[in-house]
Amino acid sequence: MPEITYLEAIREALDEEMARDPNVFLIGEDIGAFGGAFKVTDGLMAKYGEPRVIDSPISEIAIVGAAAGAAHMGMRPVVEMQFIDFMANAYDMLTNYVATARYRAFLGCPMVVRGPSGGYVRGGPFHSQNPEAGFIHTPGLKVVYPATAEDAKGLMKAAIRDDDCVLFFEHKYLYRRIKGVMPAGDHVVPIGKARTAREGTDLSIITYAATVHKSLEAAEQLHAEHGLSVEVIDLRTLAPLDDQAIFATTRKTHRVLVVHEDTRTGGIAGEITARISETCFAHLDAPVLRVTAHDIPLPYAPALEDFVLPQVQDIVTAALRLAAW
Amino acid sequence: MSSRRRRLGEGPGASLGEALPLERKLELYHWMRLTRTLEERLVALYRQTKVVGGLFRSLGQEADAVGSCYALEARDVMSPLIRNMGAMLVKGATPVEILKQYMARGDSPTRGRELNIHFGDLGEAGKTRGFLGQISPLGDMVPVMAGVTLTFKMRGEDRVGLVYVGDGATSTGAFHEGINFAAVQKLPLVVIIENNGYAYSTPTHKQTAAKQFVDKAIGYGVYGEQVDGNDVLAVYDCTKRAVDRARAGEGVSLLEFMTFRRKGHAEHDNQSYVQPGEVEGWAADNDPIDRFVRVLVDREKVPQATLDAIDARIAQEVDAATDVAEASPLPQPLDALVGVYADPPSERPLWYREGADVSALGTERAEGWGTWDASKGAPR
Numbered sequence: 080m081p082e083i084t085y086l087e088a089i090r091e092a093l094d095e096e097m098a099r100d101p102n103v104f105l106i107g108e109d110i111g112a113f114g115g116a117f118k119v120t121d122g123l124m125a126k127y128g129e130p131r132v133i134d135s136p137i138s139e140i141a142i143v144g145a146a147a148g149a150a151h152m153g154m155r156p157v158v159e160m161q162f163i164d165f166m167a168n169a170y171d172m173l174t175n176y177v178a179t180a181r182y183r184a185f186l187g188c189p190m191v192v193r194g195p196s197g198g199y200v201r202g203g204p205f206h207s208q209n210p211e212a213g214f215i216h217t218p219g220l221k222v223v224y225p226a227t228a229e230d231a232k233g234l235m236k237a238a239i240r241d242d243d244c245v246l247f248f249e250h251k252y253l254y255r256r257i258k259g260v261m262p263a264g265d266h267v268v269p270i271g272k273a274r275t276a277r278e279g280t281d282l283s284i285i286t287y288a289a290t291v292h293k294s295l296e297a298a299e300q301l302h303a304e305h306g307l308s309v310e311v312i313d314l315r316t317l318a319p320l321d322d323q324a325i326f327a328t329t330r331k332t333h334r335v336l337v338v339h340e341d342t343r344t345g346g347i348a349g350e351i352t353a354r355i356s357e358t359c360f361a362h363l364d365a366p367v368l369r370v371t372a373h374d375i376p377l378p379y380a381p382a383l384e385d386f387v388l389p390q391v392q393d394i395v396t397a398a399l400r401l402a403a404w
Numbered sequence: 405m406s407s408r409r410r411r412l413g414e415g416p417g418a419s420l421g422e423a424l425p426l427e428r429k430l431e432l433y434h435w436m437r438l439t440r441t442l443e444e445r446l447v448a449l450y451r452q453t454k455v456v457g458g459l460f461r462s463l464g465q466e467a468d469a470v471g472s473c474y475a476l477e478a479r480d481v482m483s484p485l486i487r488n489m490g491a492m493l494v495k496g497a498t499p500v501e502i503l504k505q506y507m508a509r510g511d512s513p514t515r516g517r518e519l520n521i522h523f524g525d526l527g528e529a530g531k532t533r534g535f536l537g538q539i540s541p542l543g544d545m546v547p548v549m550a551g552v553t554l555t556f557k558m559r560g561e562d563r564v565g566l567v568y569v570g571d572g573a574t575s576t577g578a579f580h581e582g583i584n585f586a587a588v589q590k591l592p593l594v595v596i597i598e599n600n601g602y603a604y605s606t607p608t609h610k611q612t613a614a615k616q617f618v619d620k621a622i623g624y625g626v627y628g629e630q631v632d633g634n635d636v637l638a639v640y641d642c643t644k645r646a647v648d649r650a651r652a653g654e655g656v657s658l659l660e661f662m663t664f665r666r667k668g669h670a671e672h673d674n675q676s677y678v679q680p681g682e683v684e685g686w687a688a689d690n691d692p693i694d695r696f697v698r699v700l701v702d703r704e705k706v707p708q709a710t711l712d713a714i715d716a717r718i719a720q721e722v723d724a725a726t727d728v729a730e731a732s733p734l735p736q737p738l739d740a741l742v743g744v745y746a747d748p749p750s751e752r753p754l755w756y757r758e759g760a761d762v763s764a765l766g767t768e769r770a771e772g773w774g775t776w777d778a779s780k781g782a783p784r
Contacts, residue, residue, distance in 0.1 A: 104558070130558050133589075135585065136581070136584055136585055136588060138547075138581035138584065138585055139581075140544075140547055140577055140582070141547040141550065141578075141581035141582050141585035142547075142585070143547070144544060144546075144548045144551060144581075144582060145547050145548070145550045145551030145554055145582075146551060147547075147551055148536075148547070148548040148549060148550060148551020148552040148553075148554070149551040149552070149558075151526055151527075151536075151548075151551075151552065152526075152527070152551075152555040153527075154558070156551075168577075171541050171578070172544060172547065172578070175539070175540075175541050176539050176548065181744065181745065181746065182517060182743055182744050183514060183522070183537070184514065184518065184522075184523065184524050184536075184537045185514075185743070186524070186526060186536075187746060218744050219744050219745070241746075241747075242745075242746035242747065243745050243746055243747075319748075
């Protein structure tokens, strides 16, 4: 099996699911003949035809709402946000309607809303956001954010098959930088299960998406330069959180650093810290620390963006402080 | 009222409403009278504090809800607003269901999760009655119904969708995006704007600078028609033609029904914003049921006794439904935790809730750790 990129892995998942289930269809802006702003859906209109790959007006409320209506009727729509930042336009539809439809009205919303997310790409304030925390706060939505090509494919297939709405965050910095060999056969990664990206015994880094790779780099440096054995947990799914994986690594190393690219206040690191504190307080040898973005809209200039976002050296600095507690 | 009528596009043709056989006209009367009687019963229950939340009336708008929904087939799908209880009754919702909803009963259609007429029955034709519960953020039902009708188009199903919005909802982004998307996709969808004069307290001239809402049809490139919303036969006629167009693959229609909300937004609202004499004028001259009774008695020569007999049957039905609803059980609190997701099917109660499983907290205390032993009293 040849190596394919994170982006190609997502396309492969869409392709396989469209071939498997005629109810799966794609809807989004410029996704058809053009293949999407990042070419994730390239070739799928040619293969499956226009009714199953719909080029929509610039209308995030309409396409998310229409996906919900179609999902109620048994379809399995996959909605593309051209940039995940624009999901804010559909915030009402997702949080007031889609998230509550099963509970309020016994109407399922088996749909996926996916799109390029995250920074480190000089995209500026409107094309670099990580808005996952706002949706994790809403009961009724599931949120995944893969870090590897294998997980991008396997989680996409799981998301399409899930009977509820899954928000699928794709990291655009990883699209063409990360590659993997896809496992043979029907490769599905279960939603709600974290992954140990690196085994370790001295301290744990809990993270997801692009900062998994920054954390692995930091772990390597901490091992080489300071002899520290660092465990890295890749959450993969953010809602529901894999509590058992979080608690297990806490019990194992007794020191936890949570790293994410999202801004600090109200970010998921706070929730993870609270869960560890409530459940595993007696296992901690140090307070849980966080490395996150600053609470700043993400600026464009490289010097500014690099300052605001977490970098490998930030993770090393925080890990050393934690280890020395 | 005919001076209010204005059509864009096609000429009028023969009225499909007036051509209905008498027995079907009497059905229209039945649904309008049932709507009003059931709402009057809800007012009594509200005053007895048996209705849990607010109460929303459609007094004076019964013709617009009933006449339009009556133009649908059983397999079609309708999405109502808070003042479309009449449409829901036509589509098969029962007085018992509505009463249980208002009284927040455990065996109501939403098991106590949702308010009043916020419930639906949506899915396969023949297996479901074909209505989608209201979404309170106004305008949102237009994109969702666009999705429902997109499915009809993709699957080649001979089904039509009908969605109601108020004059106020036309100002939302969701309305605009939804009708535009449906128009581009040429979906079998009828969008009805009920222009009842006020969105809560806001008059239409503060809602739009357009001379009339139906003018928006031009901008969306869809068929538009305005009709007297208190003339049930005219409403039926107008809607039936739009439904037929949708079924024939001719796409979206935007209909504006001219009517008036004679009660407040909800029962608590004293309508201080309404012009003096406005409510009384509509009640005296333009009550949709009174108007239809005159058509039936004067023109169709229906004996008053026939209408009285319908009224008596409805009164009995509503009495019996009230008894059933009042005897129905309240929800069990733990049911609140069920069904947010398909998987997991249920959430766990928080540990500090009486009766909940205390192990839900899952706090782990290492042996010999800490200073507080619950068996020895307060912490030192």
